Structure formats: structure tokens, C-alpha cells
Amino acid sequence: MAEYKRPNSEAEFKKNFKQKKPLMNDTEAYYEASRCLFCYDAPCIQACPTSIDIPLFIKQIHTDNITGASKTIFDANWLGNACGVVCPTGVLCEGACVYNHQDVPPIQIGRLQNYATNKTIDAEKVIFKVGEPNGKKIAIIGAGPAGIACACEARTLGYEVNIYEAKAKPSGLTVYGIAPYKITNEEVLKEVDYLQKQLGFNIKYNNAINSKKELAGLEKSYDAIFVGVGLGASRYLGLDGEDKKGVVGAVEFIEELRMKHHQIKVPAKVVVLGGGNTAMDAASEAARMGARKTVLAYRNSKDKMGAYPFEYDLAISAGVDSLFNVTPIAITGNGKVEGVKFPKTEMVDGTLKTNMNNTFIVRCDMVIKATGQAKQGHLFEMIDDLDIDSKIRIKINEDFQTSNPKYFAGGDAVNGGAEVVNAAYDGKMAARGIHNWLNK
């Protein structure tokens, strides 16, 4: 039951990937803002990882102080615009809105946030000042949300900042890894450009830090280094036939889609392995790319899925089917994917058991693996004296400083993969941590 026609032009692509949270117009924002109760010690602020003063910026929107509202947002979160769109607001700020207790729709905080920041970005309003130069330099590895946030904050504190980015565009996951119906490339890049123009940090693109020698170079030239790298490639599962043509990682699939839009071709039948938000995105995207049948396959029951319920609903509403309690054991086909072999799984005494007596094959032309990403362990290993935990996450103290005092870290490298908003917060706080350390 395909809902979407295969997009053959940019216009058709845009139609299939219509923005989930379109920008509000002035009237809509005015009326929506008027509903905010201005709660005391507001639960929405508490629910935001960056503690944006939400009631304040909503009041500012309502009184037509859009620049002030944007300042309130960016002061707390350097990726205020991107987060307004990509944040799971339903489980964060909007989920905490007291209206939920009254069965009244919560305030559309994310969209109001975007309303303000977009206007300010479009008007190129200058709202930040670079700090008095303090003569010190910070290197940032990774121009993702954590790195950008760290750079912005460091610039306001007077540091010279260079970001080393492996890819050709800034913003990491936000530009490469999020479904296109959540945010467009233009919008992401516009925000970074806006910040960069005011704060003047440098990004060295296509400049991966891959060797100990390069790290040594950074250590020599900079007073502190922030590791803001995200996660790596999709994990290898070790399945029979995993190397067949048509087996792709979700991250790689989404990235290609984000970059090439309608120019990539998704075949008729797609199986997506996994039960997280990335799996939901990948499945929804495959369906929107015109796949006739898209099947989500998750090894446990529906309620054990890591994905937010609204992400699952979004995939289902795009026409995706789901299979629960199945685990892939082999990819079948002759050089090219023809199907995935699944046994059923069942919960026995609290552990998930695979029932090899009950197997079946789901025919497909493409398999998308959304079962996790590898960590950037190779980079972490090259840094001297860097403590990492058993899950290959960098350990930090309350100042976001690693066991190697010159290195600070935040975002996915530290939390193992969370929301953009968490990375944005980490980056900002790490810059403050660096400042504390360098001024001790």
C-alpha cells in the first residue's frame, strides 16, 4: 500500500517530504503565543536540556519582540533554530506543557521557537558580540551540533576557534542524518552561516583528524581541544549475506538521501532492520521515496522499541508495515538482495530467545540496517591518556574535561548518541569548562 509516488523531480521530492513542522505565519504565532500561561518555574524549561526560558521567549513573540525572543533562545541553545524543528518536542518541552493535564493541546513551543529564530536569521539581525580576544586558541574536532555550539560559546568568551570537519558541510547529524521532512539542508546551513557571520569561527571542511600526528599538531597549536565527533558508520551485523548488493546502513542511506534527494532510487520492496528512531526515519523515507512495500522488522515487541511512539506512528502513516519479534539471520539472494531470513523470537524468562524452528523469508530488493552505529573508537584511542568507558564513550568531569586535561568532549562522543539538543548543550558547557580551566 504505497502512499507515495516515486519522486522524479525536486518538486515531487519536496511534496513527498513536506515539512512536518512548517513555519508559522505572524497571525498563527501571535495566537499560539497568546495561549501560554507563563507558568511559574515552568515545566517546559525543566524539560529542555538547554533550559531555554520558554515562557519568556513566547511572551516576547507575543509582544512582537522577535529579536529578543531569538536572543533568549540562542543564549541558551546555539542551535535554537534546528532544535525547534528536530527536537522530540512531544517528549520534551511540549510534553511537559501543563495543558496536557487538561487535555488541551500543548503550546507548539518548537514551532514558535522556529518562528522567532527564522525571522531573526532571515533578517540577519546581529544579536551576538565576539568576546574581547584573549589570545588563546581552541581546536574543535567535528562541526556537528556539539562542535558548533562549543565554537559559538568560545567566541563569545574571546577565543580563536578552528573547527576540523571531516565532511563538506557543517552541522553533522542535523544536515546528514535527519529525515528531510523534519528539516531542510538550507535551513540548517542558514543557521550555521548566521552564527558564523556574527561570531567568526573557522570551519576547515574535508579535514578529518585521522592520525596521531594530526592530533599532535593540534595539541601544539591550540590551548584546548574539544572532541565533538558524532557516531560512525552503521554497525556491521555479521549476518550471512550482509555484503550483498542492496544492503545499506541507515546512516549512509539517510545521508545519501539528504544530499541527493530524488536522484537516488529506492527499489520496490525494502526491509528496515531495527526499532529505534533512525529505523523509523529510514522506513518512512523509503516509503516516501516510492517503495511499494516497506517493512520494519524489530526483534522484540512493539512496546520494547526504542523509537518514540510518534516516530513509529509517522512511519506507519507513511505506509510502512511492521514485523515484531523477528530477528534477521541471513540475507538471501544471488549477489543481490532478494530477501531476509527471519526466525521468530519470543521472550522466555525475561530473555529474548530465537526460535529456529519457525523461520520465514521476507522478499525484498533492499535491506536498511538501522541497528546502531559504530563509535569513533579509533580516534579516541589515538588520544593519549583518554579514559573511555565500556561502551566506548569518553569519560568527562563536570567541566566536560576528559582525563587528558587538554581535551574536552561532549555530544555523541560522551553520551553514545542522543538528541541534537543534548549535543548543543554539551558543546556550550564544554566551552565554559575550557574557559574555567584556562583561567584557573
Place this chain on the structure above:
Amino acid sequence: MIDLSINFGGIKAPNPFWLASAPPTNSGYQIMKAFDAGWGGAVWKTLGVPVVNVSSRYGSVNYRNTRMMGFNNIELITDRPLADNLREIEEVKKYFPNHAVIASLMVESRAEWEQIIKDVQNAGADGIELNFGCPHGMCERGMGSAVGQEPEVLKTIVGWVKEAANIPVITKLSPNISHITDPGLAAVQGGTDSISLINTIKSIVGIDLDSYAPYPIVDGKGTNGGYCGPAVKPIAMHMLKDLAQHPEIGKVPLSGIGGIETWRDVVEFILLGATSVQVCTAVMHYGFGIVREMDAGLRQFMEEKNYKTIYDFAGKALPNVTEWKHLNLKHKVVAEINADKCIGCELCYISCDDGAHQAIALSSDPTIRIPSIIEENCVGCNLCSLVCPVEDCITMVKRDDGSERITWSERTDNDDIPVTFNDDRAGGKGHYVPTPEDALKHRKRN
């Protein structure tokens, strides 16, 4: 069978819904449309010596999601030729002989008054309304509110008019005065048949933050306008009550004006003694069609309360509007929070803590957002129940048993009044207030 018809000081109308003298009554075309929509009367936009106007003319106060909660205008009286207006009055009366057409008038000299009264009578007007209210433009020339503010002058003019007129005379009062009963009494003493109020209140609705000019802006400058719309209703009702309760003024019929938009407003004005109501801003906002809602609501109210005519309940609230000194000092209510309904916005807490009597506490457990009442501190002021966004979540509960009652007036009569600040009877003693330093502790939980 409900009968909405009225006889307002000699002016008959099929219902009490009248249009106030204002832009919606500027032409026969508008008034015919209005009568056709269900209005029972119309006070023609003030006739007078040819007048010029400016653009723009209207300003608005928007609040939250409400446009035109308050409204002002700097428009003067009709700027259409008198002959046109008179001819149209005649035409309207031909089509609607049983509807009330009242000519609002404003001129300067006695001779002018006599002439124009003759004119409107000849045109077939059912009554005359004297515009002693207009607070902009005309008053600078000694008319409008300039007269409304001078009871003696007002009385004299009412006298002239009554001598000249064969049709009933309504005197329209200005609220731009400290005691509405002064011009009210003057109007009655001058012989007026009835009174209408309020006209608009002198106002500035806002300043443009770029040109620094008040709204409405006329080529970079502005002036005070007349304030009206829903925002002025409480002021109008208070003045209406003052007149209705006055032993002499209360004897003449009163027409209520000021922020009337719904059937509830209509009923409230009638309960305070009005027997006709006049509407303008609501029509300027929504058109004549809003009378449908007023009519249906008023009839529903009367049916439920078993009233046949509006005279059955006119003034029914007046005995309950008293002076502060007659209020029962022993009556005590305190706030009660229904925890099941509470949504945890904590507005009651912060409004009481910052804005009232520090009688609401937060839970010591930060995950619980339902506040509680500190009963010994609660003075029953009502603030929390007013700010609470949930219906019936905070209610004011009676705490006295009704066995005792005493008023300030009675205490004064009994010589039971405090003479020093430290007198227990002066109140305030024993009321708990946190120390000033406590103000600096953020989110103090208990």
C-alpha cells in the same frame, strides 16, 4: 410569551436593542439594514452644523488574542448634509413605523437647538438624544462633553430643548466627570424624559514606537479620542448603577451604553436598571448580525427565569450593590485547591506569593507541582481563583457559620473602631509575612 417591547420614556420600540449614535447609524441605508437584522431602535449619528473629519479616525487596544478589546475614535458628528439625513429619517420611518428612530443632536445656540428640533420632528423622529458626551473635537468648541461636564449649562440646554420639543428627550451623559450624578441630576431637573450613558471616555489607546505619535495618527500627530468597546463596560455599569440608585435620577428611564456585545452584557445592564441598551463598537466589529445572539440569549434567560417583559427584572441587582461600609466584615472565605483538577502551572502560587498574601505553598517534593493553601494566611482575596486557568480548580469556600455579622457602618455606630495602629481591631496583627531576606531564596519549598 416573552414580550421584549419597551416604552422608553415615551419612545416605543419592539425590543431594547438599540444602536448608539455612532458610525453604524450614519445613514438610512445602515439603519434599515440594522432594523431588518433585528435591532429595535437606532440613535442617528449626531446631527449638527456641518463638520469636517480627519483620517485616520480609529484606534484599537488589542489584548492577548482579542482584537479591539478597547477602541477609540476621533471622529466627529455626521459630515453628511442635514437635508440628506432628514430625508432618510423620513424614509426609514416609512418602512419601520414601529421601530425607534432617535435623532442625536448637538448644536451651540438656543436658536440652533430650536430649529434642528423642529427639523427632526418634521422628519418623523420618535425622540431626540442630546449629545453631551463627545470628548474630542466638539468639546473644544464648547459642545459635547464640555456641556456634560457643566451641570448648570446642561440643565439650561435640556430646559431649552424640552420647551421646544414635542417628542421625548433623552440626555446622553459623558463619563468624563467625577460624579455622574451631578450631570444626571441636572438633566432630570432640566426636565429630560430619560438618560443614556455612557458616552466615550477620553483616552489615548497607544503610541506608535517609530513616529512617537498617538493612535490614530493623522499626518504624524494625534489627539485624545473617545474610548469604548468591551474594556469600558465596567465603568459604564458603575455609572449606570449610580444613576439608578439615585432617588430622583432613578425615576427616569435609563439607556445603558458601553461595551455591550453579548446577551450577558445586555442582561447585566438591565439588572442594573437599564431598560434599553445601545450598542456601537460590537457592531463596528462584527456587523449588525450580532443582535441575533443578544436576542436569543436574552429570550433564553427570560424563559429560564420566567420573566415576561424586561421590566420584570430591570434593576434586580441594585439592592445588592451597596457601599463598602455595609459589607459583612465577619464573612470569611478561603481558597481551596482541587488537586485532581490542578495542572501544575503554579500561577496561584506565584501570584499569591508576589502579588498577594503568601498564602500558597509549593510541595517540598519538586516533582509534585500541586500547591497547597496555607489557610491561616489566606485572606480570601480571590486572586488565586481568578488566575487559575482551570475551571473550578480553585474555589473560595465559606469558613464562617453565618451566625455573626457586623459591618463597618455598624462598628462605627457602636464606637467599635480602632484608634491606634497597634489596636487588634485594626487588623494586620498576627498575619504571617516571610522575612525580607526570604525573598532572595529561589524556589523556596516550604
